[in-house]
Amino acid sequence: xxxxxxxxxxxxxxxxxxxxxxxxxxxxxxxxxxxxxLPGTGIEINxxxxxxxxxxxxxxHIPMDENSIIYKAVELLYNSIGQxxxxxxxxxxxxxxxxxxxxxxxxxxxxxxxxxxxLLGKPADEVALLSIATEVEGHPDNxxxxxxxxxxxxxxxxxxxxxxxxxxxxxxxxxxxxxxDYELSTxxxxxxLPAEIPMADAVFNAKRMGMFVQAVNTKDAELMKLALQDRLxxxxxxxLVPGLDKIIENLKHEENVLGCVLSGAGPSILIxxxxxxxxxxxxxxxxxxxxxNVKANIMTLPVEKQGAQIITQE
Ligand code: HSE
Numbered sequence: 001x002x003x004x005x006x007x008x009x010x011x012x013x014x015x016x017x018x019x020x021x022x023x024x025x026x027x028x029x030x031x032x033x034x035x036x037x038l039p040g041t042g043i044e045i046n047x048x049x050x051x052x053x054x055x056x057x058x059x060x061h062i063p064m065d066e067n068s069i070i071y072k073a074v075e076l077l078y079n080s081i082g083q084x085x086x087x088x089x090x091x092x093x094x095x096x097x098x099x100x101x102x103x104x105x106x107x108x109x110x111x112x113x114x115x116x117x118x119l120l121g122k123p124a125d126e127v128a129l130l131s132i133a134t135e136v137e138g139h140p141d142n143x144x145x146x147x148x149x150x151x152x153x154x155x156x157x158x159x160x161x162x163x164x165x166x167x168x169x170x171x172x173x174x175x176x177x178x179x180x181d182y183e184l185s186t187x188x189x190x191x192x193l194p195a196e197i198p199m200a201d202a203v204f205n206a207k208r209m210g211m212f213v214q215a216v217n218t219k220d221a222e223l224m225k226l227a228l229q230d231r232l233x234x235x236x237x238x239x240l241v242p243g244l245d246k247i248i249e250n251l252k253h254e255e256n257v258l259g260c261v262l263s264g265a266g267p268s269i270l271i272x273x274x275x276x277x278x279x280x281x282x283x284x285x286x287x288x289x290x291x292x293n294v295k296a297n298i299m300t301l302p303v304e305k306q307g308a309q310i311i312t313q314e
Contacts, residue, residue, distance in 0.1 A: 009102045029096050242294065
């Protein structure tokens with residue numbers, strides 16, 4: 001039996017929603033799990049990158065052994081029903097740029113889990129899949145939209161359960177994803193965050209989260225401009241993302257721009273704007289990064305409303 005799952009990219013945090021807001025985007029990894037016929041062949045993981053869609057980005061850092069995050073996710077699922085995985089061939093066809101803050105690790109975790117769950121006859125429901133995926137990834141903001149699609153606010157509760165609620169992204173707001181040619185691992189990007197933050201910064205973000213939800217629900221652009229700010233992670237990560245401060249500064253006077261935020265742990269940047277003057281916004285980003293010798297792939301993308309899908313089954 002062979003199962004393939006197509007999983008969308010995701011952007012997380014989206015300004016004030018550190019570790020809680022996330023959104024699926026229409027770039028995809030396809031994860032295939034095949035039961036191999038020869039006993040004793042163990043687990044084989046292959047990663048093939050789709051350079052035609054991913055520009056010059058090459059996916060080369062997913063460990064292909066049993067330490068792989070895909071393997072960990074698959075193993076946790078098997079263990080949850082008292083089994084261990086063996087004789088599996090796992091292949092990742094990758095279109096999502098890696099180590100760019102676009103959820104490539106969440107996509108392979110989710111793809112591996114869903115494919116293995118199908119192979120096993122669906123022992124895990126959505127609640128169980130969300131919990132296992134979050135256990136491997138460490139936070140729910142990428143894996144939840146990768147599984148359920150759309151713009152999602154998610155939280156891991158004290159009992160380990162993930163609760164989530166979907167929000168409708170206003171069609172009149174464009175999402176422009178700016179992907180630089182340099183990488184930043186999530187581990188490094190999380191290592192610069194403080195263990196504690198000042199109360200005033202917590203209050204600042206709590207207010208912005210409320211504003212974000214209300215702005216999205218009422219399509220209030222002026223409120224969204226206030227909402228798309230953060231004091232929990234972006235200030236600390238600024239030094240790891242050359243050009244972010246200059247891009248924010250250079251876009252400050254563009255009235256169609258509602259916000260310019262890090263995508264996940266970075267280094268990609270997300271620009272939210274009203275449908276107008278996209279070319280100008282893109283050229284400001286491109287020129288700013290070029291002045292620092294950074295090449296970029298800049299894409300305006302709709303929200304992917306569908307989460308991971310089983311695409312083939314034989
Ligand atoms: N919320 C996470 C972070 C997303 O900012 O570190 C990255 O996976």
